[in-house]
Amino acid sequence: MYMRWVKIFSSIIAFVLVFFVVQRLLVPKYATVVLEGGLIREYYSSNFDHNVVFIGDCEVYANFSPITLWDEFGITSFLRGSPQQLIWQSYYLFHDTLRFETPDVVVFNVLAMQYNEPQYEPYNRLTLDGMRWSRAKFSAISASRLYDESWLSYFLPFFRYKDRWRDISGEDFRYFFRSPRVSINGFMIRSDVVPAGFIPAPLPRANFQFGDTAYYYLDRMVQLAAHNDINLVLVKAPTLYPHWHAQWDEQMVDFAQRNNLLYINFLEYIEAMGLDFDTDTFNAGLHLNVFGAEKLARFFGEILLEHFDLPDRRNESDTAAAWNNKSELYHRIIERQQAEISTYGRIINFLIN
Amino acid sequence: MKILTTSVFLLIAVAILAACGSPATEPEIVPNQQDETEDYISAYDAITYNQNTSDYDEPGSYDDNEADAAHTLAFGFTLIYNSVTIQMDQDMAYLLTLLGEPLGIFEAPSCAFDGIDRIFGFPGIQIHTYPDGDLDRVHTISFLDDSITTSEGITLGNSLDDVLAAYGSNYEQDTNMFTFTIDRTTLSFFIEDDMVTGIIYGLIMY
Numbered sequence: 001m002y003m004r005w006v007k008i009f010s011s012i013i014a015f016v017l018v019f020f021v022v023q024r025l026l027v028p029k030y031a032t033v034v035l036e037g038g039l040i041r042e043y044y045s046s047n048f049d050h051n052v053v054f055i056g057d058c059e060v061y062a063n064f065s066p067i068t069l070w071d072e073f074g075i076t077s078f079l080r081g082s083p084q085q086l087i088w089q090s091y092y093l094f095h096d097t098l099r100f101e102t103p104d105v106v107v108f109n110v111l112a113m114q115y116n117e118p119q120y121e122p123y124n125r126l127t128l129d130g131m132r133w134s135r136a137k138f139s140a141i142s143a144s145r146l147y148d149e150s151w152l153s154y155f156l157p158f159f160r161y162k163d164r165w166r167d168i169s170g171e172d173f174r175y176f177f178r179s180p181r182v183s184i185n186g187f188m189i190r191s192d193v194v195p196a197g198f199i200p201a202p203l204p205r206a207n208f209q210f211g212d213t214a215y216y217y218l219d220r221m222v223q224l225a226a227h228n229d230i231n232l233v234l235v236k237a238p239t240l241y242p243h244w245h246a247q248w249d250e251q252m253v254d255f256a257q258r259n260n261l262l263y264i265n266f267l268e269y270i271e272a273m274g275l276d277f278d279t280d281t282f283n284a285g286l287h288l289n290v291f292g293a294e295k296l297a298r299f300f301g302e303i304l305l306e307h308f309d310l311p312d313r314r315n316e317s318d319t320a321a322a323w324n325n326k327s328e329l330y331h332r333i334i335e336r337q338q339a340e341i342s343t344y345g346r347i348i349n350f351l352i353n
Numbered sequence: 354m355k356i357l358t359t360s361v362f363l364l365i366a367v368a369i370l371a372a373c374g375s376p377a378t379e380p381e382i383v384p385n386q387q388d389e390t391e392d393y394i395s396a397y398d399a400i401t402y403n404q405n406t407s408d409y410d411e412p413g414s415y416d417d418n419e420a421d422a423a424h425t426l427a428f429g430f431t432l433i434y435n436s437v438t439i440q441m442d443q444d445m446a447y448l449l450t451l452l453g454e455p456l457g458i459f460e461a462p463s464c465a466f467d468g469i470d471r472i473f474g475f476p477g478i479q480i481h482t483y484p485d486g487d488l489d490r491v492h493t494i495s496f497l498d499d500s501i502t503t504s505e506g507i508t509l510g511n512s513l514d515d516v517l518a519a520y521g522s523n524y525e526q527d528t529n530m531f532t533f534t535i536d537r538t539t540l541s542f543f544i545e546d547d548m549v550t551g552i553i554y555g556l557i558m559y
Contacts, residue, residue, distance in 0.1 A: 198457020204551025206530030
Protein backbone atom coordinates (compact mmCIF):
# COMPACT_ATOMS: atom_id res chain seq x y z
CA MET A 1 0.00 0.00 0.00
CA TYR A 2 2.79 2.35 1.05
CA MET A 3 4.76 1.64 -2.14
CA ARG A 4 1.69 2.32 -4.22
CA TRP A 5 1.35 5.81 -2.76
CA VAL A 6 5.05 6.45 -3.28
CA LYS A 7 4.65 5.49 -6.93
CA ILE A 8 1.64 7.75 -7.40
CA PHE A 9 3.36 10.64 -5.69
CA SER A 10 6.56 10.12 -7.73
CA SER A 11 4.53 10.00 -10.92
CA ILE A 12 2.85 13.29 -10.10
CA ILE A 13 6.18 14.94 -9.28
CA ALA A 14 7.77 13.62 -12.47
CA PHE A 15 4.82 14.80 -14.56
CA VAL A 16 4.95 18.27 -13.06
CA LEU A 17 8.71 18.48 -13.61
CA VAL A 18 8.50 17.35 -17.22
CA PHE A 19 5.57 19.73 -17.77
CA PHE A 20 7.51 22.74 -16.52
CA VAL A 21 10.66 21.78 -18.41
CA VAL A 22 8.67 21.53 -21.65
CA GLN A 23 6.80 24.74 -20.86
CA ARG A 24 10.06 26.60 -20.27
CA LEU A 25 11.38 25.31 -23.57
CA LEU A 26 8.28 26.40 -25.46
CA VAL A 27 7.91 29.91 -24.05
CA PRO A 28 9.54 32.46 -26.43
CA LYS A 29 12.90 33.78 -25.18
CA TYR A 30 12.81 37.02 -27.19
CA ALA A 31 16.54 36.87 -27.96
CA THR A 32 16.61 37.19 -31.74
CA VAL A 33 13.07 38.15 -32.75
CA VAL A 34 10.51 40.37 -31.00
CA LEU A 35 13.09 41.37 -28.41
CA GLU A 36 10.52 43.80 -27.02
CA GLY A 37 8.89 40.82 -25.31
CA GLY A 38 11.73 40.84 -22.79
CA LEU A 39 11.32 44.45 -21.66
CA ILE A 40 8.75 44.24 -18.89
CA ARG A 41 10.47 41.45 -16.96
CA GLU A 42 13.78 43.35 -16.84
CA TYR A 43 12.44 45.82 -14.29
CA TYR A 44 12.42 43.09 -11.66
CA SER A 45 16.18 42.70 -11.83
CA SER A 46 16.75 46.42 -11.23
CA ASN A 47 17.50 47.86 -7.80
CA PHE A 48 14.07 49.56 -7.48
CA ASP A 49 15.60 52.92 -6.73
CA HIS A 50 14.48 55.30 -9.45
CA ASN A 51 13.55 58.96 -9.24
CA VAL A 52 11.60 58.75 -12.46
CA VAL A 53 9.63 55.82 -13.91
CA PHE A 54 8.22 56.01 -17.43
CA ILE A 55 5.19 53.96 -18.45
CA GLY A 56 3.62 53.61 -21.88
CA ASP A 57 3.94 52.08 -25.31
CA CYS A 58 6.82 51.90 -27.78
CA GLU A 59 7.07 55.69 -27.64
CA VAL A 60 8.59 55.15 -24.21
CA TYR A 61 11.17 52.38 -24.56
CA ALA A 62 12.58 53.71 -27.82
CA ASN A 63 12.60 57.43 -27.22
CA PHE A 64 14.00 58.41 -23.82
CA SER A 65 17.59 57.63 -22.89
CA PRO A 66 17.85 56.93 -19.13
CA ILE A 67 21.64 57.03 -19.40
CA THR A 68 21.58 60.60 -20.69
CA LEU A 69 19.27 61.54 -17.80
CA TRP A 70 21.92 60.08 -15.51
CA ASP A 71 25.03 61.34 -17.29
CA GLU A 72 23.78 64.91 -17.59
CA PHE A 73 21.48 65.39 -14.60
CA GLY A 74 22.18 62.59 -12.10
CA ILE A 75 18.55 61.42 -12.45
CA THR A 76 17.93 57.69 -12.01
CA SER A 77 15.12 56.34 -14.15
CA PHE A 78 13.55 53.21 -15.59
CA LEU A 79 11.33 52.82 -18.65
CA ARG A 80 8.45 50.37 -18.16
CA GLY A 81 7.40 50.48 -21.79
CA SER A 82 6.22 47.72 -24.09
CA PRO A 83 4.75 47.54 -27.60
CA GLN A 84 1.17 48.80 -27.82
CA GLN A 85 0.92 49.01 -24.05
CA LEU A 86 -2.71 49.88 -23.44
CA ILE A 87 -3.61 52.43 -20.79
CA TRP A 88 -5.02 49.89 -18.32
CA GLN A 89 -1.80 47.93 -18.67
CA SER A 90 0.16 51.12 -17.93
CA TYR A 91 -2.05 51.77 -14.91
CA TYR A 92 -1.45 48.29 -13.50
CA LEU A 93 2.28 48.55 -14.24
CA PHE A 94 2.21 51.77 -12.23
CA HIS A 95 0.51 49.78 -9.44
CA ASP A 96 3.05 47.01 -9.81
CA THR A 97 5.92 49.51 -9.57
CA LEU A 98 4.60 50.75 -6.22
CA ARG A 99 5.09 47.26 -4.78
CA PHE A 100 8.82 47.86 -5.08
CA GLU A 101 9.44 51.60 -4.92
CA THR A 102 7.85 55.04 -4.84
CA PRO A 103 9.44 57.20 -7.51
CA ASP A 104 9.30 61.01 -7.34
CA VAL A 105 7.89 61.27 -10.85
CA VAL A 106 5.91 58.91 -13.08
CA VAL A 107 5.81 59.84 -16.76
CA PHE A 108 2.98 58.50 -18.92
CA ASN A 109 3.06 58.71 -22.71
CA VAL A 110 -0.47 59.54 -23.84
CA LEU A 111 -0.56 57.99 -27.33
CA ALA A 112 -2.32 54.96 -25.78
CA MET A 113 -5.37 57.16 -25.04
CA GLN A 114 -6.52 56.37 -28.59
CA TYR A 115 -7.42 52.82 -27.57
CA ASN A 116 -10.56 52.19 -25.57
CA GLU A 117 -10.69 48.42 -25.71
CA PRO A 118 -8.33 45.44 -25.89
CA GLN A 119 -6.65 45.22 -29.29
CA TYR A 120 -4.44 42.30 -30.17
CA GLU A 121 -3.57 39.22 -28.15
CA PRO A 122 0.11 38.89 -29.15
CA TYR A 123 0.74 42.45 -27.89
CA ASN A 124 -1.06 41.61 -24.65
CA ARG A 125 1.38 38.76 -24.13
CA LEU A 126 4.42 41.01 -24.64
CA THR A 127 3.32 43.15 -21.71
CA LEU A 128 1.49 40.74 -19.43
CA ASP A 129 3.73 37.67 -19.65
CA GLY A 130 6.65 39.72 -18.37
CA MET A 131 4.82 40.94 -15.25
CA ARG A 132 5.41 39.20 -11.97
CA TRP A 133 2.34 37.62 -10.43
CA SER A 134 0.50 40.04 -8.19
CA ARG A 135 -2.97 41.53 -7.83
CA ALA A 136 -1.91 44.10 -10.42
CA LYS A 137 -1.13 41.37 -12.95
CA PHE A 138 -4.48 39.64 -12.32
CA SER A 139 -6.28 42.92 -12.88
CA ALA A 140 -4.20 43.76 -15.95
CA ILE A 141 -5.07 40.40 -17.53
CA SER A 142 -8.75 40.87 -16.69
CA ALA A 143 -8.79 44.30 -18.31
CA SER A 144 -6.80 43.23 -21.37
CA ARG A 145 -8.23 39.86 -22.30
CA LEU A 146 -9.87 39.47 -25.69
CA TYR A 147 -12.92 37.25 -25.96
CA ASP A 148 -10.97 34.18 -26.98
CA GLU A 149 -8.05 34.53 -24.56
CA SER A 150 -8.06 32.00 -21.77
CA TRP A 151 -6.99 32.68 -18.20
CA LEU A 152 -5.32 29.29 -18.14
CA SER A 153 -2.83 30.33 -20.81
CA TYR A 154 -1.56 33.11 -18.55
CA PHE A 155 -1.13 30.74 -15.59
CA LEU A 156 0.35 28.00 -17.72
CA PRO A 157 1.88 29.52 -20.87
CA PHE A 158 2.35 25.98 -22.18
CA PHE A 159 -1.22 26.16 -23.44
CA ARG A 160 -0.48 29.36 -25.37
CA TYR A 161 2.81 28.30 -26.87
CA LYS A 162 2.28 24.56 -27.34
CA ASP A 163 2.44 24.99 -31.13
CA ARG A 164 5.89 26.54 -30.88
CA TRP A 165 7.50 23.11 -30.78
CA ARG A 166 8.00 23.45 -34.54
CA ASP A 167 10.01 26.64 -34.02
CA ILE A 168 12.22 25.47 -31.15
CA SER A 169 15.74 26.64 -31.94
CA GLY A 170 19.13 26.96 -30.32
CA GLU A 171 18.12 30.08 -28.44
CA ASP A 172 15.43 28.16 -26.57
CA PHE A 173 18.14 25.96 -25.10
CA ARG A 174 20.71 28.76 -24.72
CA TYR A 175 18.30 30.85 -22.70
CA PHE A 176 16.59 28.01 -20.91
CA PHE A 177 17.92 29.00 -17.49
CA ARG A 178 18.52 32.70 -17.97
CA SER A 179 16.75 35.34 -20.03
CA PRO A 180 18.61 37.46 -22.57
CA ARG A 181 19.02 41.12 -21.65
CA VAL A 182 17.46 43.39 -24.23
CA SER A 183 17.60 46.84 -22.64
CA ILE A 184 19.42 49.17 -20.32
CA ASN A 185 16.85 50.24 -17.74
CA GLY A 186 14.06 49.53 -20.20
CA PHE A 187 15.67 51.48 -23.06
CA MET A 188 16.26 49.59 -26.31
CA ILE A 189 19.34 50.95 -27.98
CA ARG A 190 19.16 51.50 -31.74
CA SER A 191 22.08 53.25 -33.39
CA ASP A 192 20.96 52.74 -36.96
CA VAL A 193 19.45 55.47 -39.11
CA VAL A 194 16.53 55.29 -41.52
CA PRO A 195 15.62 58.90 -42.34
CA ALA A 196 12.05 60.06 -42.41
CA GLY A 197 11.01 60.69 -45.99
CA PHE A 198 7.45 60.70 -47.20
CA ILE A 199 5.07 61.14 -44.25
CA PRO A 200 1.49 60.28 -45.18
CA ALA A 201 -1.39 62.61 -44.48
CA PRO A 202 -3.59 61.60 -41.53
CA LEU A 203 -6.77 59.71 -42.30
CA PRO A 204 -9.99 61.52 -41.46
CA ARG A 205 -11.78 60.16 -38.37
CA ALA A 206 -15.41 60.09 -37.39
CA ASN A 207 -14.70 60.94 -33.82
CA PHE A 208 -11.66 62.33 -32.06
CA GLN A 209 -13.07 61.94 -28.56
CA PHE A 210 -10.99 59.63 -26.37
CA GLY A 211 -13.07 56.81 -24.93
CA ASP A 212 -14.55 56.50 -21.45
CA THR A 213 -12.40 53.52 -20.54
CA ALA A 214 -9.23 55.36 -21.49
CA TYR A 215 -10.28 58.35 -19.37
CA TYR A 216 -11.29 56.05 -16.51
CA TYR A 217 -7.78 54.62 -16.27
CA LEU A 218 -6.16 58.01 -16.74
CA ASP A 219 -8.25 59.26 -13.81
CA ARG A 220 -7.19 56.26 -11.75
CA MET A 221 -3.58 56.99 -12.63
CA VAL A 222 -4.01 60.54 -11.35
CA GLN A 223 -5.57 59.25 -8.13
CA LEU A 224 -2.86 56.65 -7.63
CA ALA A 225 -0.14 59.25 -8.10
CA ALA A 226 -1.83 61.70 -5.73
CA HIS A 227 -2.40 59.00 -3.10
CA ASN A 228 1.29 58.11 -3.14
CA ASP A 229 2.53 61.69 -3.37
CA ILE A 230 4.00 61.10 -6.82
CA ASN A 231 4.18 63.74 -9.53
CA LEU A 232 2.43 62.43 -12.63
CA VAL A 233 3.63 63.92 -15.92
CA LEU A 234 1.86 63.37 -19.24
CA VAL A 235 3.96 63.43 -22.39
CA LYS A 236 3.59 62.89 -26.10
CA ALA A 237 6.84 61.67 -27.63
CA PRO A 238 8.10 63.55 -30.71
CA THR A 239 7.46 60.95 -33.38
CA LEU A 240 5.99 61.71 -36.77
CA TYR A 241 3.78 58.66 -37.15
CA PRO A 242 1.19 57.58 -36.01
CA HIS A 243 -0.35 61.04 -36.18
CA TRP A 244 -1.10 62.90 -32.99
CA HIS A 245 -4.21 64.85 -33.92
CA ALA A 246 -4.76 68.42 -32.75
CA GLN A 247 -8.14 67.34 -31.33
CA TRP A 248 -6.39 64.71 -29.20
CA ASP A 249 -3.85 67.23 -28.03
CA GLU A 250 -6.60 69.65 -26.96
CA GLN A 251 -8.15 66.93 -24.81
CA MET A 252 -4.86 66.23 -23.07
CA VAL A 253 -4.16 69.93 -22.53
CA ASP A 254 -7.60 70.26 -21.00
CA PHE A 255 -7.22 67.14 -18.83
CA ALA A 256 -3.82 68.29 -17.56
CA GLN A 257 -5.20 71.72 -16.69
CA ARG A 258 -8.19 70.28 -14.83
CA ASN A 259 -5.96 67.95 -12.83
CA ASN A 260 -3.09 70.35 -12.34
CA LEU A 261 -0.66 68.09 -14.19
CA LEU A 262 2.34 68.89 -16.34
CA TYR A 263 1.66 67.87 -19.96
CA ILE A 264 4.34 68.21 -22.60
CA ASN A 265 3.71 67.57 -26.27
CA PHE A 266 7.28 67.17 -27.47
CA LEU A 267 6.14 67.50 -31.08
CA GLU A 268 6.00 71.22 -30.40
CA TYR A 269 9.68 71.29 -29.44
CA ILE A 270 11.30 69.33 -32.27
CA GLU A 271 13.32 72.35 -33.34
CA ALA A 272 14.17 73.41 -29.80
CA MET A 273 15.51 69.92 -29.08
CA GLY A 274 17.53 69.92 -32.28
CA LEU A 275 15.86 66.74 -33.49
CA ASP A 276 16.67 65.97 -37.08
CA PHE A 277 14.54 63.25 -38.65
CA ASP A 278 17.22 62.65 -41.26
CA THR A 279 19.58 61.32 -38.60
CA ASP A 280 17.69 60.81 -35.33
CA THR A 281 15.26 58.01 -36.22
CA PHE A 282 15.82 54.35 -37.01
CA ASN A 283 12.52 53.74 -38.75
CA ALA A 284 11.56 56.80 -40.75
CA GLY A 285 10.06 58.86 -37.94
CA LEU A 286 8.12 56.21 -35.99
CA HIS A 287 10.74 55.99 -33.25
CA LEU A 288 13.87 57.91 -32.37
CA ASN A 289 17.22 56.18 -32.50
CA VAL A 290 19.68 56.51 -29.63
CA PHE A 291 20.95 59.88 -30.85
CA GLY A 292 17.42 61.29 -30.95
CA ALA A 293 16.61 59.70 -27.59
CA GLU A 294 19.63 61.46 -26.08
CA LYS A 295 18.46 64.83 -27.41
CA LEU A 296 14.99 64.23 -26.00
CA ALA A 297 16.38 63.16 -22.62
CA ARG A 298 18.57 66.29 -22.47
CA PHE A 299 15.56 68.48 -23.16
CA PHE A 300 13.26 66.61 -20.78
CA GLY A 301 15.90 66.48 -18.01
CA GLU A 302 15.94 70.28 -17.88
CA ILE A 303 12.15 70.35 -17.60
CA LEU A 304 12.13 67.73 -14.85
CA LEU A 305 14.67 69.70 -12.83
CA GLU A 306 12.76 72.93 -13.40
CA HIS A 307 9.45 71.52 -12.16
CA PHE A 308 10.40 68.96 -9.54
CA ASP A 309 12.83 68.78 -6.69
CA LEU A 310 14.91 65.93 -8.07
CA PRO A 311 18.28 65.30 -6.45
CA ASP A 312 21.50 65.05 -8.44
CA ARG A 313 22.55 61.59 -7.33
CA ARG A 314 25.96 61.58 -8.93
CA ASN A 315 27.35 62.39 -5.48
CA GLU A 316 26.02 59.16 -3.96
CA SER A 317 28.95 56.78 -4.27
CA ASP A 318 27.04 53.46 -4.52
CA THR A 319 24.44 54.84 -6.91
CA ALA A 320 27.11 56.57 -8.99
CA ALA A 321 29.19 53.39 -9.22
CA ALA A 322 26.21 51.35 -10.43
CA TRP A 323 25.04 53.96 -12.92
CA ASN A 324 28.49 54.69 -14.24
CA ASN A 325 28.77 50.98 -15.04
CA LYS A 326 25.46 51.15 -16.89
CA SER A 327 26.67 54.22 -18.73
CA GLU A 328 29.89 52.51 -19.75
CA LEU A 329 27.95 49.48 -21.00
CA TYR A 330 25.52 51.74 -22.88
CA HIS A 331 28.32 53.53 -24.73
CA ARG A 332 30.05 50.24 -25.45
CA ILE A 333 26.85 48.83 -27.00
CA ILE A 334 26.46 51.94 -29.18
CA GLU A 335 30.06 51.54 -30.38
CA ARG A 336 29.46 47.84 -31.08
CA GLN A 337 26.31 48.57 -33.04
CA GLN A 338 28.05 51.27 -35.07
CA ALA A 339 30.91 48.90 -35.84
CA GLU A 340 28.37 46.30 -37.04
CA ILE A 341 26.65 48.91 -39.19
CA SER A 342 30.00 49.87 -40.77
CA THR A 343 30.92 46.23 -41.40
CA TYR A 344 27.59 44.61 -42.29
CA GLY A 345 25.41 47.59 -43.10
CA ARG A 346 23.05 46.77 -40.24
CA ILE A 347 22.96 45.87 -36.57
CA ILE A 348 23.57 42.16 -36.07
CA ASN A 349 23.34 41.81 -32.30
CA PHE A 350 20.62 43.73 -30.49
CA LEU A 351 21.23 42.12 -27.12
CA ILE A 352 22.91 43.95 -24.28
CA ASN A 353 24.98 41.10 -22.88
CA MET B 354 12.32 5.30 -15.94
CA LYS B 355 8.80 3.92 -16.19
CA ILE B 356 7.48 6.94 -14.27
CA LEU B 357 9.32 9.36 -16.53
CA THR B 358 8.06 7.65 -19.65
CA THR B 359 4.52 7.75 -18.31
CA SER B 360 4.91 11.47 -17.58
CA VAL B 361 6.09 12.23 -21.08
CA PHE B 362 3.15 10.30 -22.55
CA LEU B 363 0.77 12.12 -20.24
CA LEU B 364 2.23 15.44 -21.31
CA ILE B 365 1.81 14.61 -24.97
CA ALA B 366 -1.78 13.59 -24.24
CA VAL B 367 -2.37 16.95 -22.50
CA ALA B 368 -0.92 18.81 -25.47
CA ILE B 369 -3.09 16.89 -27.93
CA LEU B 370 -6.21 17.47 -25.84
CA ALA B 371 -5.35 21.15 -25.48
CA ALA B 372 -4.82 21.43 -29.22
CA CYS B 373 -8.24 19.90 -29.80
CA GLY B 374 -10.03 22.07 -27.30
CA SER B 375 -8.63 25.56 -27.53
CA PRO B 376 -9.54 28.16 -30.12
CA ALA B 377 -6.87 29.82 -32.22
CA THR B 378 -5.68 32.83 -30.28
CA GLU B 379 -3.97 34.77 -33.04
CA PRO B 380 -6.35 36.59 -35.34
CA GLU B 381 -5.93 35.51 -38.91
CA ILE B 382 -6.74 37.36 -42.06
CA VAL B 383 -9.06 35.12 -44.02
CA PRO B 384 -8.40 35.47 -47.72
CA ASN B 385 -11.37 36.25 -49.88
CA GLN B 386 -12.52 33.05 -51.51
CA GLN B 387 -14.61 34.62 -54.25
CA ASP B 388 -14.24 33.14 -57.67
CA GLU B 389 -15.36 36.20 -59.54
CA THR B 390 -11.94 36.93 -60.93
CA GLU B 391 -12.76 36.63 -64.59
CA ASP B 392 -13.06 40.34 -65.28
CA TYR B 393 -9.91 40.95 -63.43
CA ILE B 394 -8.00 38.22 -65.14
CA SER B 395 -8.78 39.75 -68.53
CA ALA B 396 -7.35 43.04 -67.36
CA TYR B 397 -4.51 41.07 -65.87
CA ASP B 398 -3.59 39.67 -69.26
CA ALA B 399 -2.26 43.07 -70.24
CA ILE B 400 0.66 42.77 -67.90
CA THR B 401 1.23 39.61 -65.94
CA TYR B 402 3.07 39.66 -62.72
CA ASN B 403 5.13 36.81 -61.39
CA GLN B 404 4.79 37.09 -57.63
CA ASN B 405 7.80 34.94 -56.89
CA THR B 406 10.36 36.76 -58.94
CA SER B 407 8.84 40.23 -59.13
CA ASP B 408 9.51 40.05 -62.85
CA TYR B 409 6.91 40.86 -65.42
CA ASP B 410 6.29 38.04 -67.89
CA GLU B 411 4.89 38.04 -71.35
CA PRO B 412 1.09 38.16 -71.51
CA GLY B 413 -0.48 34.77 -70.99
CA SER B 414 2.58 33.21 -69.41
CA TYR B 415 1.49 33.46 -65.80
CA ASP B 416 0.59 30.48 -63.75
CA ASP B 417 -3.11 30.23 -62.83
CA ASN B 418 -2.32 29.44 -59.21
CA GLU B 419 -0.09 32.48 -58.93
CA ALA B 420 -2.78 34.64 -60.42
CA ASP B 421 -5.36 33.34 -57.96
CA ALA B 422 -3.01 33.83 -55.03
CA ALA B 423 -2.11 37.35 -56.01
CA HIS B 424 -5.50 38.56 -57.07
CA THR B 425 -8.31 37.39 -54.88
CA LEU B 426 -10.32 40.58 -54.67
CA ALA B 427 -12.98 42.09 -52.51
CA PHE B 428 -15.49 43.28 -55.07
CA GLY B 429 -17.67 46.24 -54.25
CA PHE B 430 -16.70 49.90 -54.31
CA THR B 431 -13.92 50.65 -56.75
CA LEU B 432 -12.07 53.84 -57.58
CA ILE B 433 -11.15 54.79 -61.10
CA TYR B 434 -7.96 56.78 -60.86
CA ASN B 435 -6.19 57.96 -64.01
CA SER B 436 -8.18 55.36 -65.96
CA VAL B 437 -6.98 52.58 -63.64
CA THR B 438 -9.60 50.69 -61.63
CA ILE B 439 -8.41 50.24 -58.07
CA GLN B 440 -10.14 47.56 -56.04
CA MET B 441 -9.85 46.58 -52.42
CA ASP B 442 -7.57 43.61 -51.68
CA GLN B 443 -5.77 44.16 -54.97
CA ASP B 444 -2.07 43.32 -55.21
CA MET B 445 -0.20 46.61 -54.97
CA ALA B 446 2.75 45.41 -57.04
CA TYR B 447 0.39 44.88 -59.94
CA LEU B 448 -1.28 48.24 -59.39
CA LEU B 449 2.08 49.97 -59.45
CA THR B 450 2.68 48.65 -62.94
CA LEU B 451 -0.44 50.55 -64.00
CA LEU B 452 -0.18 53.63 -61.81
CA GLY B 453 3.54 54.24 -62.15
CA GLU B 454 5.91 55.58 -59.52
CA PRO B 455 4.24 56.89 -56.37
CA LEU B 456 5.22 60.26 -54.91
CA GLY B 457 6.41 58.45 -51.83
CA ILE B 458 6.13 55.21 -49.90
CA PHE B 459 5.83 55.13 -46.13
CA GLU B 460 6.52 51.90 -44.32
CA ALA B 461 4.95 51.42 -40.93
CA PRO B 462 6.31 48.32 -39.27
CA SER B 463 4.35 47.04 -36.31
CA CYS B 464 5.98 47.89 -32.97
CA ALA B 465 7.27 44.39 -32.53
CA PHE B 466 5.94 41.87 -35.00
CA ASP B 467 6.76 41.02 -38.59
CA GLY B 468 4.79 42.66 -41.32
CA ILE B 469 4.78 46.16 -42.66
CA ASP B 470 1.80 48.28 -43.53
CA ARG B 471 2.71 50.49 -46.47
CA ILE B 472 1.22 53.77 -47.57
CA PHE B 473 1.71 54.85 -51.17
CA GLY B 474 1.23 58.53 -51.98
CA PHE B 475 -0.08 59.57 -55.40
CA PRO B 476 -1.36 62.98 -56.55
CA GLY B 477 -4.73 63.37 -54.82
CA ILE B 478 -4.85 59.99 -53.06
CA GLN B 479 -3.05 57.72 -50.62
CA ILE B 480 -3.27 53.95 -50.90
CA HIS B 481 -2.76 51.90 -47.73
CA THR B 482 -1.78 48.24 -47.97
CA TYR B 483 -1.46 45.35 -45.55
CA PRO B 484 0.99 42.45 -45.81
CA ASP B 485 -0.38 39.10 -46.94
CA GLY B 486 2.51 36.70 -47.28
CA ASP B 487 4.79 38.18 -49.90
CA LEU B 488 2.11 40.50 -51.21
CA ASP B 489 0.91 43.96 -50.23
CA ARG B 490 -2.82 44.25 -50.65
CA VAL B 491 -4.92 47.40 -50.77
CA HIS B 492 -7.06 47.99 -47.69
CA THR B 493 -7.70 51.75 -47.70
CA ILE B 494 -7.73 54.59 -50.21
CA SER B 495 -8.08 58.12 -48.93
CA PHE B 496 -8.67 61.34 -50.87
CA LEU B 497 -6.26 64.22 -50.33
CA ASP B 498 -7.88 66.90 -52.48
CA ASP B 499 -10.75 67.59 -54.87
CA SER B 500 -8.82 66.65 -58.00
CA ILE B 501 -10.18 63.10 -57.65
CA THR B 502 -13.81 62.00 -57.70
CA THR B 503 -15.43 58.74 -56.72
CA SER B 504 -16.77 56.58 -59.54
CA GLU B 505 -20.17 58.14 -58.83
CA GLY B 506 -18.81 61.68 -59.13
CA ILE B 507 -18.45 62.79 -55.52
CA THR B 508 -15.41 64.74 -54.38
CA LEU B 509 -14.23 66.84 -51.44
CA GLY B 510 -16.33 69.98 -51.10
CA ASN B 511 -19.62 68.38 -52.25
CA SER B 512 -22.63 68.54 -49.95
CA LEU B 513 -24.24 65.73 -47.98
CA ASP B 514 -27.22 65.97 -50.34
CA ASP B 515 -24.90 65.30 -53.27
CA VAL B 516 -23.62 62.19 -51.49
CA LEU B 517 -27.12 60.93 -50.71
CA ALA B 518 -28.26 61.63 -54.27
CA ALA B 519 -25.35 59.56 -55.59
CA TYR B 520 -25.39 56.70 -53.08
CA GLY B 521 -28.89 56.60 -51.61
CA SER B 522 -29.88 56.46 -47.99
CA ASN B 523 -28.67 52.98 -47.06
CA TYR B 524 -25.79 54.18 -44.91
CA GLU B 525 -24.53 53.89 -41.35
CA GLN B 526 -23.76 57.08 -39.50
CA ASP B 527 -21.13 57.50 -36.81
CA THR B 528 -21.11 61.15 -35.75
CA ASN B 529 -19.97 62.94 -38.92
CA MET B 530 -19.03 59.82 -40.88
CA PHE B 531 -21.51 58.33 -43.37
CA THR B 532 -20.55 54.83 -44.49
CA PHE B 533 -21.95 52.81 -47.38
CA THR B 534 -21.12 49.10 -47.63
CA ILE B 535 -21.03 46.69 -50.55
CA ASP B 536 -19.70 43.17 -49.96
CA ARG B 537 -16.42 43.54 -48.08
CA THR B 538 -15.86 47.17 -49.09
CA THR B 539 -16.91 50.43 -47.52
CA LEU B 540 -17.04 53.98 -48.77
CA SER B 541 -17.07 56.62 -46.04
CA PHE B 542 -17.78 60.33 -46.35
CA PHE B 543 -16.81 62.74 -43.59
CA ILE B 544 -19.13 65.72 -43.41
CA GLU B 545 -18.40 69.01 -41.70
CA ASP B 546 -20.73 72.02 -42.07
CA ASP B 547 -22.66 70.10 -44.73
CA MET B 548 -19.51 69.67 -46.79
CA VAL B 549 -17.53 66.54 -47.63
CA THR B 550 -14.12 66.95 -45.97
CA GLY B 551 -12.86 63.40 -46.28
CA ILE B 552 -13.48 60.31 -48.43
CA ILE B 553 -12.15 56.86 -47.63
CA TYR B 554 -12.53 53.54 -49.42
CA GLY B 555 -12.03 50.66 -47.01
CA LEU B 556 -11.77 46.89 -46.87
CA ILE B 557 -13.61 44.96 -44.20
CA MET B 558 -10.98 42.59 -42.79
CA TYR B 559 -12.17 39.50 -40.96
